[in-house]
Amino acid sequence: MTVLGIDAGSTTVRAAEHLLQRVLGEVLGAAPERFACTHVVRGDHPHAALSVTVDAAELGLVEPVAPGAPGELREPGADGGLAALSNRLGIAELGLAWQHERYGPPSLAAGAAFTAGELAARSTGRAVVFPGVDALVGTLTVREVLARSAVDEIVVVGGPPATLDDAVDTRDFVRPEWRDGRLVLAVTPAGGGVLAPFEVPNPTACCADHA
Amino acid sequence: MGHHHPHGHGHGHHSHDEASIEPSQVLDSEIPDSELAPADVSRRSLLRGAGLLGAGAAASVLGSATTPAPAAAAPDTSGVARKGGYLWLAGDHHIHTQYSPDGVYRVIDQVRHANAYGLDWMVITDHGTVQHAKIGVEKVNPDIRNARDEIRDTLVFQGLEWNIPGAEHGTVFVHPGKNEVGVLRQFENDYDGTVKNAKEGTPANEALAIAGLNFLADAVRRKQVEDAMFFANHPARQGIDSPHEIRGWRDAAPRIALGFEGAPGHQAAGLPKPLGPGSGRGSYNASPGTQSFPGYPLESYRTWGGFDWMTATVGGLWDSLLAEGKPWWITANSDCHSVYADTATRGPGSDFNNNGFYNDPVYGGAINTGNNDYWPGFYSRTNVGSSAATYAAVMAGLRAGRVWVDHGRLINGIDAQVRPSSGGPGVTLGGVLQVKRGTKVQLDVTVDLATTPNWAQFVAKLARVDVIQGDVTGSVKDRDTLTAPNTKVVKSYEVTAGKTSLRFTYDLGAVDGPVYLRLRGTDGNRSAAGYHGADVDPHGPGMDVVGDADPWIDLWFYTNPIWVLTQ
Structure with a gap:
């Protein structure tokens, strides 16, 4: 598996995740061992970008024969490569990075290279897709979450450490994060002795229309 | 004015003159000396002596123009009892x-x-x-x-x-x-x-x-x-x-x-x-x-x-x-x-986008x-x-930090005064007490417990008051600093059942460097070790649970700080 970095300059994590669903739905499809993450790209214009594990064949890409080998970047309309991927997504401003290839405006291509590197090293990234994610629905025990998915560890925020038998109400929305090589799910007390992922599926908008 | 002020007893202090008590000015290195009253310049020199203000810190974005203090307060004619002079x-x-x-x-x-x-x-x-x-x-x-x-x-x-x-x-x-x-x-x-x-x-x-x-x-x-x-x-x-x-x-x-x-x-x-x-x-x-x-x-x-x-x-x-x-x-x-x-x-x-407002509400x-x-x-x-x-006067009080806050009318009122243990006038919330290094100092607190019901129709019960103390260590190099390693809960006072007030004196002893104090109180219903551990805060507030947080059974009050600066 190699890692594809995708940076469309998304202003929110949610927008980046929406783009990820498009990438997976329209271009890449399902693969049981796939990881796909959102990342925050810092700098003067902080934004969200994506990383996805891919097989070279999925993209019509050719593994470089040697690091830095030229010739993999193809023009829009060609049969494969990053340009073709960009074309298929139809996004005007898109940065892509795969191995040593870069595509798109330099700042976005750099963001894509950053996210690809982060997932390749398993150092950061908020995982939207990971092995076993489809099994994390309803209420499960901590033991079940660890056994059924790639989640390596569960940490409790705002409460005592979890035991293997503690219940986790997944709310069908589980977004663990890479922390130094381990996929960690932050959970928090959710009332009634049940834990739930710290990240809620639909957080209140910053200027919510309550009425 | 001033309905719902059941604190029955003033403490006999005169109302402090707004112009003479502006601790924020004393502490604000950015306000040039030329803008301060002479007494405040003297206080500031204490701060400089304590190493809290850099020599170049007086450079000000305000330039040399003066910022007028809020207009003198009108005489209060309401006859409402004051606490600590206010x-x-x-x-x-x-x-x-x-x-x-x-x-x-x-x-x-x-x-x-x-x-x-x-x-x-x-x-x-x-x-x-x-x-x-x-x-x-x-x-x-x-x-x-x-x-x-x-x-x-x-x-x-x-x-x-x-x-x-x-x-x-x-x-x-x-x-x-x-x-x-x-x-x-x-x-x-x-x-x-x-x-x-x-x-x-x-x-x-x-x-x-x-x-x-x-x-x-x-x-x-x-x-x-x-x-x-x-x-x-x-x-x-x-x-x-x-x-x-x-x-x-x-x-x-x-x-x-x-x-x-x-x-x-x-x-x-x-x-x-x-x-x-x-x-x-x-x-x-x-x-x-x-x-x-x-x-x-x-x-x-x-x-x-x-x-x-x-x-x-x-x-x-x-x-x-x-x-x-x-x-x-x-x-x-x-x-x-x-x-x-x-x-x-x-x-x-209603058409907010075109009108800029919603039509008057109706019964739904x-x-x-x-x-x-x-x-x-x-x-x-x-x-x-x-x-x-x-x-x-409200704006002046806010600017001076003479402020305490509460939820669910947890207490009726609080008077907190830091003073030399040998006696003398105290300094209240937001203020600065200046003493010679080695002076014994104490914090005198009177909390008027709730005696009237809150708006959920019960009389809130204060269980405990915590004194929080920290060293004043001066400017930080890293402007993103978000910890104060020398600040912790130094003493807690339980409330005795049946009393209408909680009075205590927290003795700081002889102060050998600048410190600040603040107060926090709780109904005692819900607590947990603080984010920085039980040594810092053994029974602080617990993290609120999303979807399961009844605010009426988890009440707290907090005061703003009082500083003690040493010369």
């Missing part, structure tokens, strides 16, 4: 109306409720929007002026909920006067993050926020308005008020940028479903986003005992500012948009259990020690 006036600086895109109520609806629930002052703060900048800021003013006439014993300020460029929201408000609309309108049109499309956390937008604060300082200096101030609202909600931005605001305009909400509004939001909104208390249920400061932990995205993490964490961000000697004050407000279990709905046929026929808020004064109070019941 009237403690309850208020709320964060309230929305039908001129907000997420609002419902008329100004008079908010003012009548606030008055009924015991508030002495309040600020109308509709959201900065294109429509508000064009229409609402103008149109709300006659409603406010009518409310001032109709409800004589609650002061009603006009303000704005500013979209701070590059950051969260904040309250900006001004002293009433002929230019109150003009100054607010220009401020909103030139510096609001929504109006200017400047929400992204870029250096340029952070600079626009500073420029906005400088505009307000200038408006006061040029006497366009008598006074103006800014408090950051729900600062930790989305992690987008970075520590360096908070320091930047304060240092750019120390007489305008005064503090942040220690407790946000929306306190009903965590009531469990199906009878409540089932959200996060304070509507704090976010996770880190693209604009969030990366140094904030997940814990900061939730309230703790109803309070913002920056304030609720002993040794946390607020303490890191106080340990620098920076005056930075906390408040507690309703952020009232739409009230929990209220039946009102927006008027039919159903109880809205999805609403997150309490009426102003119903749950949260910001109690300000004021020399008189006037707009200027």
Whole structure:
């Protein structure tokens, strides 16, 4: 598996995740061992970008024969490569990075290279897709979450450490994060002795229309 | 004026002269000596002696122009008992109306409720929007002026909920006067993050926020308005008020940028479903986003005992500012948009985008259990020690940090005085006591326990008061510092059943360096070891549970700090 970095300059994590669903739905499809993450790209214009594990064949890409080998970047309309991927997504401003290839405006291509590197090293990234994610629905025990998915560890925020038998109400929305090589799910007390992922599926908008 | 002030006994102090007690001026290195009264220059030299002010720190963005102190307070004729020499006036600086895109109520609806629930002052703060900048800021003013006439014993300020460029929201408000609309309108049109499309956390937008604060300082200096101030609202909600931005605001305009909400509004939001909104208390249920400061932990995205993490964490961000000697004050407000279990709905046929307001609310026929808020004064109070019941005196009290806040009327009142143990006059909340190194100092506290029911119709029971103490260690090199390692709970006092007050003296002993003290109290229903561990805070507030946070059974009060500086 190699890692594809995708940076469309998304202003929110949610927008980046929406783009990820498009990438997976329209271009890449399902693969049981796939990881796909959102990342925050810092700098003067902080934004969200994506990383996805891919097989070279999925993209019509050719593994470089040697690091830095030229010739993999193809023009829009060609049969494969990053340009073709960009074309298929139809996004005007898109940065892509795969191995040593870069595509798109330099700042976005750099963001894509950053996210690809982060997932390749398993150092950061908020995982939207990971092995076993489809099994994390309803209420499960901590033991079940660890056994059924790639989640390596569960940490409790705002409460005592979890035991293997503690219940986790997944709310069908589980977004663990890479922390130094381990996929960690932050959970928090959710009332009634049940834990739930710290990240809620639909957080209140910053200027919510309550009425 | 001053209804609901049942504290029966003054302490015999004279009302302090506003001009002579301005600890914030003493502590503000950015105000040049030439702007200070002689006594304050002398106090400042104490600070310099203590190593708290750098030699070059007096350079000021305010230039050499003088910032006038608020106008002298009018004589107080209300006859209300004072505590520690002040009237403690309850208020709320964060309230929305039908001129907000997420609002419902008329100004008079908010003012009548606030008055009924015991508030002495309040600020109308509709959201900065294109429509508000064009229409609402103008149109709300006659409603406010009518409310001032109709409800004589609650002061009603006009303000704005500013979209701070590059950051969260904040309250900006001004002293009433002929230019109150003009100054607010220009401020909103030139510096609001929504109006200017400047929400992204870029250096340029952070600079626009500073420029906005400088505009307000200038408006006061040029006497366009008598006074103006800014408090950051729900600062930790989305992690987008970075520590360096908070320091930047304060240092750019120390007489305008005064503090942040220690407790946000929306306190009903965590009531469990199906009878409540089932959200996060304070509507704090976010996770880190693209604009969030990366140094904030997940814990900061939730309230703790109803309070913002920056304030609720002993040794946390607020303490890191106080340990620098920076005056930075906390408040507690309703952020009232739409009230929990209220039946009102927006008027039919409303067209906010074109009109700049929603039509007057009508009876909706159903109880809205999805609403997150309490009426102003119903749950949260910001109690300000004021020399008189006037707009200027409330603003002066806020600026001086003579403020304590509570939820659910946990206590009736508090008098806290730091004084030399050998006797002499004390210094109260927000103030600075200066002593020679080695002087024995004590903190005398009298808490008047609640004797009257709150607005949930029970008499709140205070269980414990904590004294929190920290060393004042001077300016930090890293402007994103968010810890104060020398601050912790140093002593706790349990409340004896059957008493109407809690009195204690906390003995600091001989002080050999600058310190500050602050107080916190709780009903004792819910607690946990603090974010920095049980050694720092053995029984602090617990993190509020999303979807399961009844605010009436988890009540806290907090005071602002008192400094002791040594020579």
